[in-house]
Amino acid sequence: MTDHQSSDTEHRMLLGGAGLWLLMALLLAWCMVGLNFGVTPLKTIFAGKFTRLLQAHIDFLLMTALILGIAASRVRLPWTVRWAMVIGAFTNSSLFLLMSIFPSLDNPELPPPMLFQVYLFASLITTSYGFGKASVLILKSSLRP
Template identity: 60%
Template sequence: MNQNTNVLLLRGATLWLLMALCLAWCLVFLKFDLTLIKLIFPGKFTRVLQAHLDFLLMSALLFGFYAAKVPLPAPVRWCMVVGAFTNSSLFMLQAMFPSLDSPTPAEGFFPGVFRVYLLASLLITSYGFGRAAVVVLLSTFRDLPDGQAG
């Protein structure tokens, strides 16, 4: 495998970085009390900020794993990119639908779907980034010259 196998990470990182930039503008417009943006994000301002920061963090992680130049299996790459979006979007959904952001879980179909989405996101993201970390760590032991220990 060559480095081009990880190009999905680069594509995902750039898309999620663009999403973070869009959310940064939404934060500015929210501070200026722009009605249209307040209609889109009627929930807490802090949830939009968390979504923005999480998209930035996930982009940085994807860029970092791409830069490590360690080939990753396709399922791991896909879980990383999909998980980076779903994990960050959880905060965005809470900002868009304030009923999802209550201390006690809301009842109904949509809140139930949100909980399944949340759990699936946590599993996919944890598997993708966790397995990628193990693959990269193990690659550091294979690449050492004979007789050299970290």
């Protein structure tokens, strides 16, 4: 293992996060199936736009793919970057999920509650830091002889 390759422990953390978010995407896919079949409890839970639930599902899949791709690079990443990627992948995707559960968060005529805005910006910053820093480190690694 060279200086820029990740250890198995670092790798497992990313793989664990990707596994969790892939399971979440699968759960949301089944929720969408249930909604299409008119399952009443699901219609009550997901009172917002169906498209927001679909966006949450797709975003969990996208974040899973990004984490797996970055893990496959085997580039050594600081723990802060790994955690920011895994946490940011969840919080970013969960923004759509929250809008599908609470339709008032998706109303352009009403400002969202301050707590939601704080969560949104914390998510954007965390996700951008994690994936942005990982991208820079992977790029730097590709330039080494």
